[in-house]
Structure formats: structure tokens, C-alpha cells
Amino acid sequence: xxxxxxxxxxxxxxxxxxxxxxxxxxxxxxxxxxxxxxxxxxxxxxxxxxxxxxxxxxxxxxxxxxxxxxxxxxxxxxxxxxxxxxxxxxxxxxxxxxxxxxxxxxxxxxxxxxxxxxxxxxxxxxxxxxxxxxxxxxxxxxxxxxxxxxxxxxxxxxxxxxxxxxxxx
Numbered sequence: 001x002x003x004x005x006x007x008x009x010x011x012x013x014x015x016x017x018x019x020x021x022x023x024x025x026x027x028x029x030x031x032x033x034x035x036x037x038x039x040x041x042x043x044x045x046x047x048x049x050x051x052x053x054x055x056x057x058x059x060x061x062x063x064x065x066x067x068x069x070x071x072x073x074x075x076x077x078x079x080x081x082x083x084x085x086x087x088x089x090x091x092x093x094x095x096x097x098x099x100x101x102x103x104x105x106x107x108x109x110x111x112x113x114x115x116x117x118x119x120x121x122x123x124x125x126x127x128x129x130x131x132x133x134x135x136x137x138x139x140x141x142x143x144x145x146x147x148x149x150x151x152x153x154x155x156x157x158x159x160x161x162x163x164x165x166x167x168x169x
Contacts, residue, residue: 001076004120008136009080012087012113018095020142021169029138030149032169035099041147041167042108051111053153054130058118060158061126069125073118080117084110112136112145130161144169 001009021038025031032038041047063070092106116136119128138145150164 001079002121002124004123005080005117008117008120009083009087011140012084015139016142017091017139018142018144021144023143025138025143025168028165029145030147030165030167032144032146032167035101035169038144038146038167038169039101039105043104044147046150046152047108047147047167049152049154050130050148051108051115053155053157055111055115055118056155057158058115058122058126058129062122065125069122073122076121077114077118080114080121081110084113084117088113108146109139109144113139129159134166138166138168 021035022033032041059070059073062073088106088110092109095101096105112131112135115131119130119132123132135145145166145168147167148164149167151162153162
């Protein structure tokens with residue numbers, strides 16, 4: 001793994017995980033008002049399409065630009081997820097218990113962090129698409145980026161991100 005991703009994985013241990021949810025956010029995002037609303041946003045097909053299609057687009061671009069690097073995709077993803085799980089397990093246990101959140105919450109956060117790391121890992125092959133620059137900074141600030149107010153990304157989408165706004169709690 002490259003040094004950028006190592007830095008992110010080390011930094012995860014020091015994030016103020018969800019400590020600022022509900023606090024004011026910037027005008028360039030839509031604000032979720034409650035945990036229940038945030039959880040509903042993360043379960044929408046629109047947000048699921050963003051997570052899936054951005055990941056697919058990144059994999060496709062890496063494959064086209066540098067097949068040898070693409071061959072590292074799965075082994076790197078496994079390493080990333082092992083490191084993420086080590087940090088997030090206790091975070092999830094605390095916040096899901098306290099706030100009554102379901103499994104989809106943990107899946108969304110895990111996917112967001114994995115995609116952020118993959119965008120960092122393969123940034124030498126193609127520029128980050130969405131998660132590293134737009135989603136990860138909200139986790140760093142103690143918020144929960146939980147959805148997308150914009151069009152669904154259809155299968156085969158190849159960027160750029162359409163007009164829309166991130167939804168943040």
C-alpha cells in the first residue's frame with residue numbers, strides 16, 4: 001500500500017467519530033436532521049448507486065490505465081478492510097448501541113472509508129472521483145456523510161459526478 005493510504009489508515013484511529021453529528025454544516029451540503037433521517041438516507045437507492053458506481057468506475061479506470069496495478073486491487077482491498085475493521089469495530093459497537101442504528105449504517109461507513117482508501121491508493125493511476133475529497137473530510141470533522149441529493153448513477157456510469165449535493169449529519 002502506498003504512503004497516502006497508510007496515513008489515512010493511521011489517521012482513522014484519531015477521527016472524532018460521529019462526535020459532531022447534528023451540528024451545523026456548510027452550505028454546500030444538505031443537512032440530515034436526526035440519526036433516523038441519516039439512516040434512511042444511507043439506505044436509499046440513490047446513495048447505494050453512488051457507492052457502487054463510483055467504486056465500479058474507479059476499478060474500470062485503473063484497469064484501463066494500468067492493468068498491472070489493477071491486479072493489486074483485490075489484495076489491497078482485503079488489507080484495507082482488515083485495517084478498517086480493526087478501527088471501526090469498537091466505533092460501530094458504541095454508536096449503533098447508543099443510537100439504535102442498523103447493519104446498513106455500518107456497511108455504508110465501511111464502504112465510504114474503503115472507497116476513500118482505494119481512491120488514495122490508486123491516485124497515481126487516476127485522480128480521485130468522489131470519496132477521498134468529498135466524503136472522507138466529513139468523517140474527519142466528526143460528521144456522518146449519509147446520502148446524495150442528486151441523480152442515481154446508472155450502471156456503466158463513467159463520471160464526472162453529476163450536479164447534486166452530499167447529505168451530511
